[in-house]
Amino acid sequence: MSTTVTEYVCQDCGTLLRHTNPTTLESMRDVHNQLCIVKRQKTMAAQVAAPKPAAAPSTTAKTPPAATTTTAPAAAIPPAPAPAPAAPAAGGTTTISLTGTGTSYGKAEGPIDAKFKEKRQAAGTYQGIKVWGPIDPPGQLGIWGQEVCIDFDICVADGACIEACPVNVYEWLETPGHPASDKKAFMIREKDCIFCMACENVCPPQAVKIFQKG
Numbered sequence: 001m002s003t004t005v006t007e008y009v010c011q012d013c014g015t016l017l018r019h020t021n022p023t024t025l026e027s028m029r030d031v032h033n034q035l036c037i038v039k040r041q042k043t044m045a046a047q048v049a050a051p052k053p054a055a056a057p058s059t060t061a062k063t064p065p066a067a068t069t070t071t072a073p074a075a076a077i078p079p080a081p082a083p084a085p086a087a088p089a090a091g092g093t094t095t096i097s098l099t100g101t102g103t104s105y106g107k108a109e110g111p112i113d114a115k116f117k118e119k120r121q122a123a124g125t126y127q128g129i130k131v132w133g134p135i136d137p138p139g140q141l142g143i144w145g146q147e148v149c150i151d152f153d154i155c156v157a158d159g160a161c162i163e164a165c166p167v168n169v170y171e172w173l174e175t176p177g178h179p180a181s182d183k184k185a186f187m188i189r190e191k192d193c194i195f196c197m198a199c200e201n202v203c204p205p206q207a208v209k210i211f212q213k214g
């Protein structure tokens with residue numbers, strides 16, 4: 001009876017291993033490969049000669065990339081837009097002045113003359129509001145208004161008309177130097193009047209007269 005022998009030759013050092021049991025020979029081969037000096041030297045030489053792999057980018061880097069310096073010229077800053085022109089004075093034209101040499105007048109007494117339109121002449125306009133003379137600013141200012149009328153020489157700046165008006169017809173107008181008061185209830189929004197008569201009824205010196213259109 002013949003016996004079969006199995007062999008293994010180490011490719012690195014040339015050592016010949018032989019055994020009749022293949023399983024045993026496989027174990028011998030594993031032990032040899034772990035102990036083979038020539039195989040170890042070849043493995044170490046290959047590791048030294050192999051190029052180092054490029055370092056992978058770090059995902060935990062804390063330092064941000066340096067800012068890129070640009071040499072491009074800065075964009076030109078457009079000139080600021082010109083300021084909007086001032087809104088024109090409300091109401092319209094002004095042909096009279098609130099200042100002058102008329103400083104020798106005393107306070108006039110109410111009520112306003114309901115027939116003043118038949119007795120007085122138009123002296124001009126102030127922001128589009130008609131003014132009836134005679135006037136001699138700043139002490140004599142006449143009667144102001146076409147439908148909402150106030151005798152400025154009687155007005156004492158009580159303010160009741162401004163508070164009573166439901167449609168905000170009035171605003172204060174400074175009249176320094178006038179003997180009755182240094183401001184007046186100015187009917188700048190006369191066209192908004194709804195002719196409720198409230199202002200005429202509350203005026204203490206009765207300086208107000210309302211004329212309905214028609």
Ligand code: SF4
Pocket residue numbers: 148161164165166167168169192193194195196197198199200210
């Ligand atoms: S009459 Fe009435 S709406 Fe006209 S100004 Fe006087 S309070 Fe205002």
